[in-house]
Amino acid sequence: MTSRRLPGLAAALLLAGLAPFRAEAQTSLGSQRVGTSAGTFLKIGVGARPVGMGGAFVAVANDPTTIYWNPAGIAGLLRNQVIVSHTDWPAEIDYEFVAAILPVSKLGGSIGVQIGSLRTDLNETTELQPYGTGRTFTYTDYVAGLSYGRRFTDKLLIGGTFKYIHENLGLDVGGTTVNTWLIDVGSIYYIGYGSLRIGVALANFGPDFSPSGEYTAPSGSEVRDYDSFNPPTQFRWGVAWEPIENDDMALTTALEVSQPADNNQAYKAGLEWSIRRTVALRTGYDFNADALNWSAGAGVTGDVGVLRGTVDYAFTDGQELGTIHQFTVGVRF
Numbered sequence: 001m002t003s004r005r006l007p008g009l010a011a012a013l014l015l016a017g018l019a020p021f022r023a024e025a026q027t028s029l030g031s032q033r034v035g036t037s038a039g040t041f042l043k044i045g046v047g048a049r050p051v052g053m054g055g056a057f058v059a060v061a062n063d064p065t066t067i068y069w070n071p072a073g074i075a076g077l078l079r080n081q082v083i084v085s086h087t088d089w090p091a092e093i094d095y096e097f098v099a100a101i102l103p104v105s106k107l108g109g110s111i112g113v114q115i116g117s118l119r120t121d122l123n124e125t126t127e128l129q130p131y132g133t134g135r136t137f138t139y140t141d142y143v144a145g146l147s148y149g150r151r152f153t154d155k156l157l158i159g160g161t162f163k164y165i166h167e168n169l170g171l172d173v174g175g176t177t178v179n180t181w182l183i184d185v186g187s188i189y190y191i192g193y194g195s196l197r198i199g200v201a202l203a204n205f206g207p208d209f210s211p212s213g214e215y216t217a218p219s220g221s222e223v224r225d226y227d228s229f230n231p232p233t234q235f236r237w238g239v240a241w242e243p244i245e246n247d248d249m250a251l252t253t254a255l256e257v258s259q260p261a262d263n264n265q266a267y268k269a270g271l272e273w274s275i276r277r278t279v280a281l282r283t284g285y286d287f288n289a290d291a292l293n294w295s296a297g298a299g300v301t302g303d304v305g306v307l308r309g310t311v312d313y314a315f316t317d318g319q320e321l322g323t324i325h326q327f328t329v330g331v332r333f
Contacts, residue, residue: 037262038178038209038229039165041118041141046097047085048328052297052314053270054284056254059199059240060270061188063310064330067099067112067147070186070201070236071159074110075149077101083310083330090321093120109150112161116143124170137175142166147184155190163204169211176213182206182231195242203234233261238268250274254284264288277301282314291319297326308332 047065050057057065061073064083080102087095097116104111118141123132142165149159161184169175186201211226238256245251252272259265270284280299286292297314310330318324 036230037232037260039141039167039180039182039204040232040262041095041116042143042165042182042204043232043234043260044087044089044095044118045326046099046116047083048297048312048314048326049272049280049282049299050270051316051326052282052284052295052299052312053252053254053272054268054286054295055258056238056240056256056268056270056284058186058201058236058256058258059188059197059238060252060254060272061186061199061240064099064101064112065328067101067114067145067161068097070188070199071112071147071161071184072149072157072186072188072199072201074101074112074147074159075151075157076188077110078103079332081330081332083328085326085328087324087326089324090318091120093118095119107148107150109148109159112145112147112149114143114145114147114161114163117141122170137170137172138168139170140166140168145184155192157188158186160185165209167209176211176226178209178211180207180209180231195245196239197241198237198239200237201235203236204231205233206231230261235259248276250277280312291321292316292324306333 045051045055046068049063050065050069057069061070062076064081066073082100085097089095095118099112099114101110101112120139121136122139124135124137125132143163145161145163147159147161149157151157163182165180165182167178169177171177182204183206184201184203188197188199190197208228208230210228214223214225236256236258238254240252240254242250242252254270256268257265265288267287268284272280272282274280278301283296285294295314295316297312299310299312301308301310312328314326316324
């Protein structure tokens, strides 16, 4: 496909996405709900490629990590694919994520499975021993999901995910657990001008997180039920376009607006420059983040026999938090 002039409709979409960048963001929708959601590990971006593009991936959605960003994208993957991703977060927090996409002609689309795990070791503290009791415990979060995506027309893709979530809130030291379910739904629509497309996704929609059991005060004078918290629901929409796309190189551009239930709107932009579909350089920016604004990364793709493998790396500048590193390995067969 050769380079094309951006049509008027695309320009309008891009301007609509860029409008909030003026001076200060004019909206604070969601700021009054900061810190009110549980299961926030579900908001950790998955995949070094999308993270390297600043998380502006809801409309790009063309590799297995789309199972996280927009489940509609799995309908566009025509070969079996598997990815494994690892993220090093500050404070010795690790997040692992595995996804597999399998096109199934009898179902008229593709299915996907995902498993994610966040883990860290913590020191137990109490009101009377704020510097630690000498005991440690493991904090763990898990997510497992099943997705289905289908191409309904040559321009429209729709997909959805059902997820099971488990949180271990210090069960070994008198804490509790949460077990619940959530759903993701998404769509991608190709406008008809080159590769220009719109992506829309609603993630982590479902019931409140309700910890099991009861809380007993250290003095034993009070026993009460745990409070419930909202899930980290998030609505995303964005546009993506390749102004350059041929056998020698491709340039992918993306803009995204996301509205989490527990924070301000986020405005993101990302770029990917691919050379001969072998080497890729990426960068992205989150215009509203207090930290974790700028990301960048690179990837290498090559053939090994009948397999096509990909290795991607991304880093995010966490400023005072330090640099966050993410590595993703994928194979297509």
